Amino acid sequence: MTEIMQKKEVVNIVIVEDYKLTRVGLKSTLNEYKHINVVGEAEDADEGIKLIEKLQPDVVLMDLGLPGMNGLEATIKVKEKAVNTKVIILTSHERGEEVIAALGAGANAYCLKDITPETLSEVIRNVADGACWVDPAVSSIALNFFPKPENVTLLQTTEVQDARAQLTERELEVLRHLVNGKSNTEIAKELIVSVHTAKAHVCSILQKLCVDDRVQAAVKAIKENII
């Protein structure tokens, strides 16, 4: 159990975030932790990348919704210019697509902006060591991306609590139309069935997704990527 891996005492970080208020707040908050040292900040991706290339920080806190070049593109570029720099996405975007894209782009962690400073400081330390961390609110999105192993042994996969698995093919089809803003009447027309059928499907979708109405269903479908 002896630590062969030498942890860095101080983690140097760069913040890339367009809102000055958030940026300044982050900086002052993080600088209160003695293992964190904010060495630079930028308000857009281009500026950020130059800075990161020069400073080669341990960790970058990257916003996704940046003006001009967005955070995903920036993350890819960071990984090219500073190979050893880890990227933590810090955003309010909860879309499944973006979580997957961010991790695919090379991000080491994905945090939502309502994270506590304490947790963020821990994430920064862990990510600096090379760990991967995904925020509770979107962790299921990332984890569901990994395929269920088949060859484990004979496993009686009773019923998966996966929301998507609960829906039938037809219901998934209806859900897709629903997310596209179609009314029951329009859905019925698309599927060439009666409105009653469309309503029946929507009803069972609502029940299976444990939501009260179609808005919640659409939101859940998008956020959990079950489209």
Add this chain to the structure above:
Amino acid sequence: MTEIMQKKEVVNIVIVEDYKLTRVGLKSTLNEYKHINVVGEAEDADEGIKLIEKLQPDVVLMDLGLPGMNGLEATIKVKEKAVNTKVIILTSHERGEEVIAALGAGANAYCLKDITPETLSEVIRNVADGACWVDPAVSSIALNFFPKPENVTLLQTTEVQDARAQLTERELEVLRHLVNGKSNTEIAKELIVSVHTAKAHVCSILQKLCVDDRVQAAVKAIKENII
């Protein structure tokens, strides 16, 4: 999403590990942290699953190399028997295949056994909250599993500000509630105004966003991130 998620002060955990020495060591080490409470231990998967089903712990520390049923299979079963229980794989296996399989089987975290007690305690707390964590030594395996996004640039940036700029502060507030699945009545209650007012706001939101109904508004709000 407005649910007030309160962190549990104490995390109840069960340890499934065949080597008694390791098991006892883990238990005594972890019990020194006041936010961790080891409520049970098992030396094989069958025994562990029974225990977990009965105790419904917050977190399970699961070894991979177990006699009889292995840790992967056990993880799948745990997720069936105790839906809300999080699984942390604690192993010395560094094979990429196993990392991917474990995460696919439903594990929320993957730790190597040379992890420091301090870090493990943090991981336990974070995972109890729902986070996903992967050990530095194998994080690249997990992260490389996510495909590199192709059309990064296409992810909108400028258009977002336009749509958002058109909405007043109040309307944005209403939109947020709408996205959270609130009905007009509920929105009115939240904002302490009449239902008529809420309806008026929703109406003008629909017009400004150029959509026909609240489902489309919610979808647009999420996809274009104007929440």
Add this chain to the structure above:
DNA sequence: AAATCTATTATCCATTTGTATAATTTTAAA
């Protein structure tokens, strides 16, 4: 001071939505 914008409230009304219940047919599995 006048014009404009925003927030608020209200009424009327057609349409949509969600729920309950139930019957029939098709399809898939045991």
Add this chain to the structure above:
DNA sequence: TTTAAAATTATACAAATGGATAATAGATTT
């Protein structure tokens, strides 16, 4: 083959939604 699950259709009803229209008050701008 029998059984079970899924898809289909239907009726009826309470509740919610969206559109049109309009009036009032407060704040901001010109």
